[in-house]
Structures are given as C-alpha cells and as structure tokens.
Amino acid sequence: MTPTPVRRRRLRIGVLAAATVAALTAGLFTAVGAQAAQGCEIDYKVTGQWSGGFNANVEVTNLGDPIDGWALEWAWPDGQRVTKLWSAKDESKADAAKVEGLGHNAKLATGGSTSFGFTGSWTGANTAPAEFRLNGRLCDGTVGEPSEWADAEEQVAAMQPGWNIGNTLDALGGETNWGNPMITEELLQIVRAEGYNSIRLPVTWDEFTGPAPDYTIAPERMERVAQVVDWALANDLQVMLNLHHDSWMWLDELPNDHDNVMAKFESMWAQIAERFKDYPAGLSFESNNEPQFVGKEGDAGEPYNEELNRAFYDVVRASGGNNADRLLVLPTLNTNAEQPRLDPLKTMIEGLDDDMVAATIHYYGFWPFTVNIAGFTTYNEQVQQDLAGYFQRAHDTLVANGIPVIVGEWAVFNYSHWAPERIEQGEMLKFFEDLQFQARENELTTMLWDAGQFLNRETLEWRDPYVAEHLRTEVTSRSGTTSFDRIYLEKAGTIGDESLTLNRNGLEFDGLWHEDKKLKEGADYTVSGDTLTFTAAALTRLAGDRAYGVNAIVEARFSAGTPWRIYIKTNDRPVLSDATGTTTAAFDIPTEFKGDNLATMEAKYADGTNAGPASWTPYQEFGHSFIYDYEAGTIILNTAFLETLKEGEPATLTFHWWGGETITYTVTRTGTIVTGTAS
Template identity: 65%
Template sequence: MKTSDTIHRRRLRLGAIAAAAVTALTAGLIGASGAQAAQGCEVDYRVTGQWSDGFNANVEVTNLGEPVDTWDLEWTWADGQRVTHMWNAEDKSKAASAKASSLGYNASLATGGSTSFGFSGSWSGANTEPAEFRLNGRLCDGTVDEPPAYDTAMEQVAAMQPGWNVGNTLDALGGETGWGNPLITEELLQTVKAEGYNSLRLPVTWDENLGPAPDYTIDPAWLDRVAEVTDMALANDLQVLLNIHHDSWMWLSAMPTDHDGALAKYEAIWTQIAERFKDYPAELSFESINEPQFTGTEPAEGDVLVDELNVAFHEIVRGSGGNNEDRLLVMPTLVTSADQPQLDALKATIDSLDDPMIAATVHMYGPWPFSVNIAGGTTYSEQVEQEITSTFERVHATFVADDIPVIIGEWGVLGYDWTRPIVPSQQYGELLKFFEGMMFQARDKQMTLMLWDAGSYLNRDTLEWRDPLIQSYMDSGLTTRSGTASFDSIYVEKVGTITDESLTLHRNGLEFEGLWQGSTELAEGADYTVTGDTLTLTAAALTRLAGDRAYGTNATIEARFSDGLPWQIHIISYDTPELSDASGTTSSFAIPTEFNGDRIATMEAKYADGTFAGPHDWTSYKEFWATYRPDYPAGSIGLTADFFNAVREGEAVTLTFHFWGGGTVDYTVTKTGTTVTGTSA
C-alpha cells in the first residue's frame, strides 16, 4: 500500500453560504441575531492516503463571514465514492451524497475561524474530487455574500420572480402535517431554490395556536416554527412572503357582525408577528391577509372592510420599528379578485397610504370553467386566452403602470390535483398552453407569479417534480415563448383508411423549424406540408407513425420552433369507447368501460325533457371529478354521490360522454332510492 500526504489536493473557496440567520435552523446555520449576516467560507480538501479500493481524506473549513454556531458541509462524488468512517464530525452521508455535521466542541466558528475533520472512503475506477461544496445548503464560491439591497418595491418584487407556495402545510388545520404534507425541511427549500425559484410564499394559519381574548397570545412554539422555516428559506436565498391565511374564512369572515372582536384579534396577531420579525432583513415581506371574504356582504361593503384591515396592518407593522419601518408590505383585494371594482378599491387604499414600499396582490387560476373543466370548458380556447390577457391588462393598468408592483400570490389550475389518479382535469396539451400563456403574460406585464403548490407539482416525499414537462414550461416561460398548436394529438381509427390530418400552428412570434421524431427529421413535402399556419401530416407519414395501430399512443413527434420548447404531437389509435350496463348505489356506482385508446373530454347530463340534470343545473356539462371520474387502468367511469344527490328520483338521465377522439357515447342512469341502474344506448 502506497500513501502520500499530498496525492490529491484541492482548495475551494466557498462563499455565499447562509444569509439571514435569525434564531435556529433545523439542520443548518444558527445566527446570533435577526439581521441577515454576510457569509462566506473556504474549504481545503486533501486526499492524504489512497490504496486499491479506499482512501483517507482531511477537510478543513474556514469561516470568512459572520460567526456561525453550527454547520453542515455537503458534497457529492461523480464516480461513486462513499464515506465509510468519519472523525471529528458526525457522518450523515447517504450513498454518494456526503454530509458532515458539526459536533458540540467544533460547532462554533468565529470570523476567520477554522475546523477540520477527516474520513475514510471507498472508491473504484476513479477517485475524482468533489466539484463543489455546500455549507448549510448554500453553494459557496469564495465570495462573501452581502445582503442584497432593493431601492424600490418594484425592484424587490421583480427579484421574487418566480415564487412558490408551500401550500397546505403551515396553513393546514390540525398542524403542519394535518393535510397530508410532510414537515418543511431545508432539503425541500434547497430543491425549490435549485429549480430556479427566488421566493417562497409562506401561508400560515394562526387560529389554532392562539390563546384567549383579549391578548390572543400566539403559542411560542408555533411562532418559533414559523421563524425556523423563514430562517431556512432566507438562508437558502429565497425571499419570504409571510401572511395570515385560512383565518380569513375561519373567523375574520364574521367581521360584519363582530366587527370589533374580529378586528381586535387580527390586530393582536399582526402586533406579535411584527414584533417577532422586526429585525429580519428586507428579504422578508408581509401580506396582510389571504383572500379576505366576509359573510353576508355585497362586494362594495367587503371593499370597505378590506381597506380597514389593510390600513390597520400598515399602521401596526410600520409602528413596530426596526426593519419594519420600510419592509415591503403586500395588500390584497377583496377575495384577491382581479375584477376592476376591487382593483380600484385597493388602489385607493394604497394611494391614501402614500408609502412607496407597498405591493398589490391578486390570485389567478384562469377562467373557472376551464380551470375545473365545467360548462364545456375543455380547451384553452381563444375566449380563455382573451380572459387571461384582459385580466393581466387590467391589473397592469391599475397598479404596475403607476409603479405599484403586483404579486400573483397564487396561480395554477384548480383541477390539477395530485391526489387524483387522473391528473389533470384538462387535456394535457391544453394545460401546457395555459402555463405557456400565463408565464408570457406575467413577463409581458411585469408581474411576479407565485405558484400554488399543495403537493401537486413537487412531490415532497421524493423531492422530485411530478411532471417535469410542466415545470419546463414554467422555466422556459421566464425568458421566452414556446410555440404550440391547435391540439397535441392526432387520433386515427384502429381499422380503416388513414387520411391527411391538419393542425393550426400557434407560432407565438417564433419561426416554425420542422418536425422531428426523436433525432430523425421528418421530410417536408413527403411527411408534412405547411401552408400559412396550417400544418398537415400526410396519410403516408401517419400510417408509418401509427405502426400496428395498437390502442393508445403509437408515436410522438415534435414541432420545433426557433425558441422555447418543442410542441409534442401524439399519434393515437382508437375506436369508439364501449359502455356496459351496470347497477350500484348512489354512493358507489361505476360504468364498465372499454376506452379503446380514447379519453373523456367532458360529460353532459339531461332529463328526457331536455332540462339539465345534476349539480350546477345552469349547464348540461358537468364538472370533472366532482360528478364523474374516469379510471382508465380499471376500465370504468365512476359517478359520484354529489351527482346523484342532485338527480331527481325515478327520472332517467341521459349522459353524453364526449371523447377527445371526436365521438360521443350516450348512457342512461336512473336513481330509485339509493339504487342506481345504468344502461348503454
């Protein structure tokens, strides 16, 4: 065995470690004060001995910034090395992801202070050195990270783009995990930051953690936990927007009938929040209340109450001293609506306060029929696009054009829910067009988007994005547009003659550059033609792509444009779906279905006289999932108890299922007591 004191030596200067260390972090930096501190460090990594399948190494960490009280150092190996034993630090490594945590005697590092630890490791093939190190979750590059400064509210809000909501967690009833999400961890926040998000909206519901009137004292443990998550986010370069969340409907909605009591409770909460966080850096901002709403009031009355809350919030925070004197404050409209009367009411409030560090916030989930798939809102139609465009234009004209920044505090699609086996409610390509359009509008109208994510986008157990393509559209949309088409699928019958099929290109200002199947470019003329914005695939190309025409997707091709993401086009073989007779109960009824490669677009429900059946009797087209639930793997279509509860006793209801392949299939159901019978047409 040959050893050498300097077989490998690499000196990495590690800067920008942790900013904003205030109280404690779960597994990282703990600062001595609430102010954000400049941080930086360097690491001296040496392989001190190496043999055929193992090696020893020494690591020295030097703190270049403000003092720290605990530390974690993380790195990865590209060639599969592993830590087998560690000394002078606690080994928290997992496979090729190595992690060393401080011990009690070496946890504190003064400015310029150093500490060392060593380890034994295994290797095979190569023993290359780590490319980078992270201290307390932060990539370090040898610089000392100074806290950023914002000259204006517009500048700060722009720096928040894009933002991410850690939804259904600290806002959940029954505790942080009460609605099925795991505890917020530093690893979660590091994943969000690594994806390119620059801010975290931290919804918090306070009611379950309050003492009695008149003080309404916040449980210290709960306030500590909120501070802990805030600290972790700030330490990982995420701005934080902290609010009062579900309290808006839990008790504040009673303000019209209990004005003084509700207002006193609201003011008590904000007084305590303001005091706890008054020395936090500018990267923490406050939002007065989420979706304010009031029982039994007209919108104009609600606007007056929202004004009163926003003014009280402003007075409390500004009067609490410290960094709260010029902290960014975010104020909502009534129910965070983007309707013009509500925008005007909030604008009047902001004008009256004459404070340059105020931002407005509204929420945007797209037009409701499209967002949940009801009333035939199955596609990202011109009408849907125009409604979104006009909403952004209104908000821009009211606020941004007058130098008042706007945060879209929540956005997404209401029907996109990871708890369902069928995600989303909308046809996939139509959903992608929605994300592409929203990202463009926000960039064009200079607004910051904060995605509402209660677990549907980022899997918080695996820390992986559930749908990387959707995430790619959001990433790409920060800087450019992507081309799309009128549809993302071409349906060909399983048996019969295949003919030419056409789609309309939506270039979005880009140049169309052709079609590809993987790395193979399709031949213009033989495989497709383009006339204006009409893209036509030839029968010969479709026959080749469809192959043996097995049910489902036989091939996927890409329409590529001069920028942005390519548009996927799926070649799908299908036959008309077949529905069979069934019986069941109002709480458990499913139609046996052979989908034959097709999928449901929507369902209509009518009585024999033509009137509309089921919930939302103003439309024949029922809401996806709330009334009908396709299960493609199981081969069934379930009808919900909510649907049957709104169906008349003993009257036959004709269901018309619309499929994306273009066909329709009728089916009849009849409710007698709790018994349901179903017959195919």
C-alpha cells in the first residue's frame, strides 16, 4: 500500500531536521561535526491552558558533544501551532514545529541545558508531541552517531544544498577534455566548507563500455568513479551518481533499437550496482540524465521513460546489499516539470510503494530570459511567474504526496565567466535569490550546475565572490534588491536625483553604505514607500572625476541576506565604426563602449522581417548571434548570425544599451563578404 500524504508529512519533521543539521555543519554556521556524538533530552511542559490556547515551556539538554547552533523540531499530533515564542527563533512551518537557538543560547556544552517558552493554539485536543529531534537526532536519552534517514524525504532534505561537478566525469574524450582539471579531494573539501551537503556526480560511461553482450565497464573507469565517491563520503558529502550523456549518445535510440539499448542499460546499472552495493546510504543513484527519445516528443516519450526507470529500479533493488533500500532517483521525461511530465512519474512512483524513491527535475529559468533572447533582458513578472509555477507544480504533484523532489540542475544557460554580461548580473542574482526562496517554500532540494563558471577548479576560488555570497546566504535567507543595480550618469550631463524601487522581499531596509561608511538619510538619499532616491549631491560625490565605467559601489543593506550592490557608473553614447569581414569568421565591429554596457541586439530587414537565426523574434540570442569584448573594443557578430543573412539585403542592427541608448548599424552580405556601416 502506498504511504499516505499524512504519513509522509509526519515524517517530514526529520526532513527539515536533516536539512538544518546539514546547514549547521557546513560553513553556513559553526556546528557539531558530522561524526560527533549526539544525544539529547527534552522536558516539555504545558504550564497553562485555556479554550483555544496554551502556554508551554521546553527545556533542551545536550547529552552529546558540545554544539554551537541548534535546531529543535517536532510534529504536532493534533494540529497545534506556535503563536508566540520567546528565548528562541520560530522557524515553524505547517504541522512541523521548528525552533532555533539565539546568539545567547546557541551553544550547549555536554550536559548543558537551555529553555524557551511559547504560547500555542489548539482545537479539540492538546496532546503532547511524541518525539523531538535536536539537530536531526532523536532525543531519546541515548548518545551516538547521527541517525540515518528514515525515508527518501529525510535524505533528500539532508542533501540541500547540492552542487554538480559538471563537465568533468561526464565529459566526452576524458575527464579533462572539456576544460576542467581532474577532480581532487581538496576540491570536494572546498565544496563542503562552502556549505554544500551533497554533490551530483554526472558520469558518462559509454566510452568506457565494451561491446555486446556483456557491455563491460572498464575497471579503471569504475575505480576512478569509486575514488571520487569515496572522497566525497569521507568529507560528509552525499553523492548522487548517474548515467549522464549516455542519455543522448545511445539511450535515446530506445524506440528504434529497443532490445540492444535495454540490454546495455541494464548491464551497466547491474555493474554499477554491484560495485557500490556495500556503500553507505549517503550514496544514491539517479537513473539517467534528461531522458529523451528519438522521434518521440511529448507524451509519446513517456512509455520509454517509464520503461527505463522501472528497469533501473528493478536492477538496483535486486542487486542486494545496501541497494535493497538505497535512495533511487527517477527523472521525469526531459527532467521537465510541466504537468504532463509530472503526472506519469507520480503514478509510477506511487505504484512502487517504496519510501526510498525520489523524483528529479531540472530548471534553468524561463528560456528567453536564461539565454537572453526575444528582449527578455530583465527578471520581469513573466520570468518570475514561470519559476513560481514550475516549482509549485512539482510541490503540489509530488512533494505534497510524499514524493521528494531534487532539482538536479539549476543555473542560467547563458552565464559564463568568460562573458558574464550576457545576462545582466543584477537580474541574474534576482533570479538566483527567488529560485532558492521558491525552492524552500516548495520543499525542493536544489543542486547548482557548475561546469567551472562559478568555482574555479584550478585555484579553488570562486570566480566572483559576490555571486558566491548570494548563492551561499540565500540557501536559508531572502535578500533585498532594487529595480536595477546600476545608475548611469552621462559624463558631460548635469547630475540630478536618481530613483530606484526597493524590493524588500519581506525584509527591513537598513540603509546605504559606501566603503563601510553609512550614507546619511536625507542628505544622501531618501526613502518614500518603496522609492529609494539618491540625491544629486551624493551622486556627484560618488562619481568623483567621472571616469568611464564604475565610479563607486554602494551597498543597500537589509535585515538579512546579502547586501545588494548598486553600481554608480559614468557613460557616454557608444561609438561604432565601419568594418569589413566574411561569413566564415566572426565579424568584429570596432566599438568605443564609453562606460556603457550592451543589453541586447535587434536585427531586421528593410521589409520589417527578422534577420538572424532566431527568425521568430527580432531580438537575437546574446552569445549565439552576437557577443562583445569590452577590453578589445569590439562587438562580435558570430558566424551563426552571419550565415543566415540574405544575399544583398541590408540588415539593420539596433543595439540596446543599459545606459538607455539605442544605436543602429547596417550589415550587408555579398557572397561571403560582409560589410558593416555605422549610422
């Protein structure tokens, strides 16, 4: 019989506790180490009760090793709620109560105690909670290692947040062939220290697999994967191991070569399952990555996805050892969370009647925004609603019915450390902030896709510490933002007051800082409702000699989260020059940027039709059709754009700039020759 949603929600207390422990033990806060002895006792007393309400006092005693930062959780048996709390922080949600220590009582020595009180509400009955968990461990008076997870919900929550080692063991041609160095234990230690509690280990196996009928995986490949898994587990990182690019290299031929594909798939998983069957529960398996099938779009692909997931499940479960109840992760078709993709997987998982099965989806945002096409340059309402709806569907269809969900990959497609401005940084950070908030609200575990664009694996340092800080703090907290993160000042223009809109995200606005000096409200800025206005005097001072580019960085600070940077920039109208090139190489437009930043490019012919490979929109994709090189002083038209130009028909390019300018430029193709003319 499939466990009911009520039972799943009751067990969710452990999920939340595990997630709290994960955060507390991994760099977000200082806390008890993963292998520390844990134990606790709880003295729960109702000190007064009346119709619909009651007072209670809770004493927490730590029996294990000293801890620095604690969270106590319990489930309400009769639907009670905490309405007012003192001497602790209330992080309760629905029928799962969650209370965290404050600064003065966050540390508990061995044998140390602290207490807090609260007022609660009740109807019908006021039965005391049956059990309490402190930092994830059951408070039953015993001392020992942290307990294992009760079910998939607990284990998946303990994975939050997660990180992908992308473009490495999944790379075709060898581990370093896609630009990343070999995985080292030091890398995993850095990831753990940054607060990540799990890694997704994408592995492409095909190039290391022998022919039919045995499809033997090369021992050196298996042992290299095992080495990385060993390092991760030894450093208290859960690992989700999968078949990765195999999904499009040969698995997608399932409809056309059914028996051979299934034989290979089952053989590979049988070998992987056998190699790792005695590994601890911290290792989980994911069926395959982004399943897709040749010629079977939409609903037509569902039977094949289910067949692979069932075969994976049956092979692993039958392999013995710890695989009998290891966490298994099943993807939706294309790892998509549209309703027609969620429903079949829900039905399948419910039919398995197995508490150690989870679902996985991927999310890179509303596609036009995440690749910067069709004019979606900002994190606007349509982009936000796409995110909110995507995660809400996953919650309502799966999580609410006791099936945990892992967002196995998330980021934005077009972000690159080589050209970060493909997506404006502030708009991208708004997306990152809201995604992690929506994930918390919908109880989803997220795994950042990092192919080297965030963490530099050569230096083991974050490429952009400011972005890294957002990623780190917003796992547990909201951050405030403003309507835009830049104020452009024309170099020769008169400086006046400039206004932005505060997006408080439920926080209190604490003011503005420049170089750790607080700006003065009234003299430097004013706040009216949600309108933040910089005074002309403050902007004049901050702009200094008004050199092109960033003159000053002002921080808007809020009551929680990462401070929001506002860049004070000086700019003038950019200047583009004539150029000549060919369709066989990128076309460089000499450009004096003059402190401004390119937002997007529009391309049309004289008859009003669109020019470029994205014929359905005049706004071409940033990075695919065009890009920039600020240091070299060029805007670059890529061959993907040039090859689509109509012979002899001039195309008018309109470059849109964040400083507010629009500049036109004409390109004409004659054979393989391209000429560009500035307007």
